[in-house]
Amino acid sequence: MAASATNFTNEEMLRYSRHLIMPEVALEGQQKLKAARVLCIGAGGLGSPVALYLAAAGVGTLGIVDFDVVDSSNLQRQIIHGTADVGRPKVESAAEKIRALNPFVRVRTFDARLSSDNALDIFRDFDIIVDGADNFATRYLANDAAALSGKPYVYASVFRFEGQATVFDAGNGPCYRCLYPEPPPPGMVPSCAEGGILGVLPGLLGVIQATETIKLVLGSGDSLLGRLLLVDALGMRFRELALRKDPDCPLCGKSPTIHGLIDYGEFCGIRGEETPNEAVVPEVTPESLKRELDEGRKLVLLDVREPREREICGLPGLFIPLGDLAERVHELDAADDTVVYCKSGVRSARAVTFLRGVGYRKVRNLSGGIDGWAARVDPSMPRH
Amino acid sequence: MIRVILPAHLSTLAREKGELEVEVGEPVTQRAILDALEERYPTLRGTIRDRVTWRRRPYVRFFACGRDLSLESPDAPLPEAITTGAEPFLVIGAIAGG
Numbered sequence: 132m133a134a135s136a137t138n139f140t141n142e143e144m145l146r147y148s149r150h151l152i153m154p155e156v157a158l159e160g161q162q163k164l165k166a167a168r169v170l171c172i173g174a175g176g177l178g179s180p181v182a183l184y185l186a187a188a189g190v191g192t193l194g195i196v197d198f199d200v201v202d203s204s205n206l207q208r209q210i211i212h213g214t215a216d217v218g219r220p221k222v223e224s225a226a227e228k229i230r231a232l233n234p235f236v237r238v239r240t241f242d243a244r245l246s247s248d249n250a251l252d253i254f255r256d257f258d259i260i261v262d263g264a265d266n267f268a269t270r271y272l273a274n275d276a277a278a279l280s281g282k283p284y285v286y287a288s289v290f291r292f293e294g295q296a297t298v299f300d301a302g303n304g305p306c307y308r309c310l311y312p313e314p315p316p317p318g319m320v321p322s323c324a325e326g327g328i329l330g331v332l333p334g335l336l337g338v339i340q341a342t343e344t345i346k347l348v349l350g351s352g353d354s355l356l357g358r359l360l361l362v363d364a365l366g367m368r369f370r371e372l373a374l375r376k377d378p379d380c381p382l383c384g385k386s387p388t389i390h391g392l393i394d395y396g397e398f399c400g401i402r403g404e405e406t407p408n409e410a411v412v413p414e415v416t417p418e419s420l421k422r423e424l425d426e427g428r429k430l431v432l433l434d435v436r437e438p439r440e441r442e443i444c445g446l447p448g449l450f451i452p453l454g455d456l457a458e459r460v461h462e463l464d465a466a467d468d469t470v471v472y473c474k475s476g477v478r479s480a481r482a483v484t485f486l487r488g489v490g491y492r493k494v495r496n497l498s499g500g501i502d503g504w505a506a507r508v509d510p511s512m513p514r515h
Numbered sequence: 516m517i518r519v520i521l522p523a524h525l526s527t528l529a530r531e532k533g534e535l536e537v538e539v540g541e542p543v544t545q546r547a548i549l550d551a552l553e554e555r556y557p558t559l560r561g562t563i564r565d566r567v568t569w570r571r572r573p574y575v576r577f578f579a580c581g582r583d584l585s586l587e588s589p590d591a592p593l594p595e596a597i598t599t600g601a602e603p604f605l606v607i608g609a610i611a612g613g
Contacts, residue, residue, distance in 0.1 A: 265613040290611075290612045310609075320574075453558075457558045
């Protein structure tokens, strides 16, 4: 990345002085940072520290793409937003904090969902893509768009106490598809909303992403390209695993079959399912369940969440955490009409699939889970 | 005993915390470890390998001693450090949280 002939004001010289006195950065490196254009996908748990530290470091142009608004449940980890920002578009809140931190940064906001229709256009004006998305579809989209644009893709993802970080660059090493050619089927891997996330963990991983981004801009140090860093915050252990480019990768292998962006919702929704029958999970909506209960229909309600979740709220009935279901399945009667629920309907769908697979045919999944019940049937119920 | 580290969501399914240990007879291979895991933790069946083809899921990878063994034969003997328990057999899974 060529440094432009950027002149710094005295105020900037003072602001960046701790960089300028290091030979690994110095004036030349700081000029590269000022000339750099970095796009953050998501202003959430990862995007917050990424954007704040890159702004503080003096990255000249920061793009932020996010369609979401700030929610109270974000504030435990998304430190770029505050209580007063609840309800505001995340890009608006984030841009305000970045400008307050460093007015020398040009902020470009995209209040939109990254999609196959806009990704290549948005990526065009940036040099490095930093992924702080929270779903598989956006991650495959970001990877493919970065590879097709010939740009490095700084990756991290988090779940509960664990994180993964690396740098993908299809032109010089592996891409995300070399590591995971296909996403898990819906419901196989819980989201942070389902499984939880230690609030500081995206901070840790986001700072690693910011570090890798700065190194890429400076052209210094050893990047994580070709190395997957695993972070276990509970044990505070860091492991490094060697990654290889997959010669059969459909995107960057020897005979690629992906030459443009695809429908990522479909890709993440269909691939990986074992058989069509397994994918069919009979469901009942919260409103329909309420109606059936009011009509006096005999139903068994089965909660498959974890004990900590049941302490917060629940419906009368059986409680068997998903992980115990195989051992305790005998506690259920196959003759009963059973409705299985979890927080949002993902784990319970897996429980229904399991139960139907072992002969329980009269089981249905509560779509939207207990959260849907609380939102649409019983607003007095605490949510988590 | 063979040490195994699972991704968090699979540890939850197995009702275990942290590292697991499974007994595996000689020769110690990927297939032998996964068979032992699934025997002891039936809820893991279908999560790491396809229940029909027994092939590794594309969103899961196997590592040992820092090396990616995912594309190697499931019947290839694993490094001695795994068989002696000096190093764990790592199952890594795709996560998307951000």
